[in-house]
Amino acid sequence: MAKKESTADKLKKKLFMEKESAWNGIDEKKSASIMKFSEGYKDFLNVAKTEREVLAHIKKIAAKKKFVSIEKAKKGDKKLFLSYDGVSGALAVINDPEAFAKGFLMVGSHIDVPRIDLKGNPLYEAEDMAFMKTHYYGGIKKYQWVTRPLALHGVVVKKSGEVVNVAIGEKDSDPVFTINDLLPHLAQQQMQKKAGEVIEGENLNILVGSIPYEFKSEKDGIKLAVMKYLNDEYGIVEEDFVSAELQLVPAGKARDVGFDRSFVGVHGHDDRVCTFTGMQAIFDAKNSKKNMLMVFFDKEEIGSKGNAGADSNILERIVNDVINHYGKGDYNTLIKALENSAFLSADVNAAVDPEWAGVNESKNAGHIGKGVCLTKFTGVRGKGSSNEAHAEFVAKCRAAFDKGGAAWQTAELGKVDQGGGGTIAMFIAEYGMDVVDCGTAILSMHSPFEVASKADIYHTYLAYKSFYDYLK
Numbered sequence: 001m002a003k004k005e006s007t008a009d010k011l012k013k014k015l016f017m018e019k020e021s022a023w024n025g026i027d028e029k030k031s032a033s034i035m036k037f038s039e040g041y042k043d044f045l046n047v048a049k050t051e052r053e054v055l056a057h058i059k060k061i062a063a064k065k066k067f068v069s070i071e072k073a074k075k076g077d078k079k080l081f082l083s084y085d086g087v088s089g090a091l092a093v094i095n096d097p098e099a100f101a102k103g104f105l106m107v108g109s110h111i112d113v114p115r116i117d118l119k120g121n122p123l124y125e126a127e128d129m130a131f132m133k134t135h136y137y138g139g140i141k142k143y144q145w146v147t148r149p150l151a152l153h154g155v156v157v158k159k160s161g162e163v164v165n166v167a168i169g170e171k172d173s174d175p176v177f178t179i180n181d182l183l184p185h186l187a188q189q190q191m192q193k194k195a196g197e198v199i200e201g202e203n204l205n206i207l208v209g210s211i212p213y214e215f216k217s218e219k220d221g222i223k224l225a226v227m228k229y230l231n232d233e234y235g236i237v238e239e240d241f242v243s244a245e246l247q248l249v250p251a252g253k254a255r256d257v258g259f260d261r262s263f264v265g266v267h268g269h270d271d272r273v274c275t276f277t278g279m280q281a282i283f284d285a286k287n288s289k290k291n292m293l294m295v296f297f298d299k300e301e302i303g304s305k306g307n308a309g310a311d312s313n314i315l316e317r318i319v320n321d322v323i324n325h326y327g328k329g330d331y332n333t334l335i336k337a338l339e340n341s342a343f344l345s346a347d348v349n350a351a352v353d354p355e356w357a358g359v360n361e362s363k364n365a366g367h368i369g370k371g372v373c374l375t376k377f378t379g380v381r382g383k384g385s386s387n388e389a390h391a392e393f394v395a396k397c398r399a400a401f402d403k404g405g406a407a408w409q410t411a412e413l414g415k416v417d418q419g420g421g422g423t424i425a426m427f428i429a430e431y432g433m434d435v436v437d438c439g440t441a442i443l444s445m446h447s448p449f450e451v452a453s454k455a456d457i458y459h460t461y462l463a464y465k466s467f468y469d470y471l472k
Contacts, residue, residue, distance in 0.1 A: 404466025
């Protein structure tokens with residue numbers, strides 16, 4: 001005989017906040033939807049490894065969804081694609097051109113990732129080998145990047161203005177690059193160093209060759225052979241590195257992780273998981289009559305500076321260009337459109353790992369498989385450098401997520417005095433709009449191989465779609 005539910009048990013269900021795994025109790029159809037969605041996400045990751053590649057791929061996908069570049073759009077077009085220098089941009093869905101002053105529903109992610117960049121004068125020769133000097137970008141553990149295959153992606157812009165695209169290391173027939181490390185037999189002194197000093201920044205140099213030009217050993221003969229190859233293949237000379245954006249990222253495709261394939265492992269979940277889910281959400285949102293934006297920022301990993309980061313006027317420029325396209329571009333409309341908007345700062349959070357559980361306070365941390373993380377504030381220690389969302393706005397987001405069937409959880413970034421971090425939220429809030437952080441919980445964040453739950457990826461998409469569809 002089944003045990004009768006007690007009054008206390010009923011009250012617990014009604015009053016307690018207990019978040020279950022998003023896998024719990026679902027049927028085969030829902031499981032298949034989760035798995036299928038992540039296949040699309042992996043395909044996206046495999047072809048978009050730099051900011052430029054991400055934005056170009058978004059443009060290609062959006063065109064199939066009838067989005068038109070704003071430069072070519074007609075006044076009656078409701079779906080717009082905007083690009084700024086090829087590294088930041090937006091998707092816009094305009095349901096009511098007469099209502100710009102009432103604001104937009106906005107989701108915003110960043111499309112840059114922690115990585116290793118080539119320096120402006122990188123190529124040198126030593127010990128009969130050729131190397132290229134690098135400068136790491138964003139917060140990385142440097143020791144994680146050695147002795148692994150790396151691919152080179154990016155652009156070289158010649159003095160003439162010609163742009164040369166480079167992608168080496170992804171095809172099976174391509175060479176890859178690597179950063180060497182010291183063998184353990186001779187590493188006694190190295191192993192006594194702190195983790196942050198085991199590999200110095202100036203030692204993150206990639207191995208690129210060893211055969212001298214015309215097989216003749218002479219000064220800079222290997223360097224010459226490398227430059228001849230680059231000149232033959234791409235038409236570039238050494239000085240062209242000065243006006244290049246070349247990035248080293250882990251070579252290879254996104255992979256399923258685990259016997260049950262319940263995770264996706266890849267470099268760049270932070271923040272391309274929010275980029276992809278936000279893009280799909282604005283494609284699929286159908287219920288709202290409000291105007292919508294999905295914004296893609298650059299430079300978040302280095303402080304959101306520059307003319308493409310959130311700490312610039314890029315969002316103002318995007319909104320201004322949209323309302324101008326529909327003939328509504330006056331300053332008052334622009335200011336009101338920004339002030340009255342609602343914004344999800346779509347960025348990842350840290351998932352609790354049982355091996356490192358001590359850095360989190362479990363009741364207020366992101367847990368794998370329990371849905372998107374709704375983060376009222378980020379910042380450091382005493383909420384420094386944080387936008388703290390107003391309670392009223394958080395309540396509206398909760399209601400929208402519940403209505404759209406999105407599993408969600410509340411999460412902070414680590415224990416109060418542990419460390420922390422920031423997002424674009426504090427910069428966006430300066431326009432006067434309501435902003436809250438919301439994104440996927442990630443294992444091994446900022447590493448060359450981050451891990452995310454497929455259930456969380458799917459529910460991040462549902463949360464963003466619910467925000468577009470149901471936020472009041």
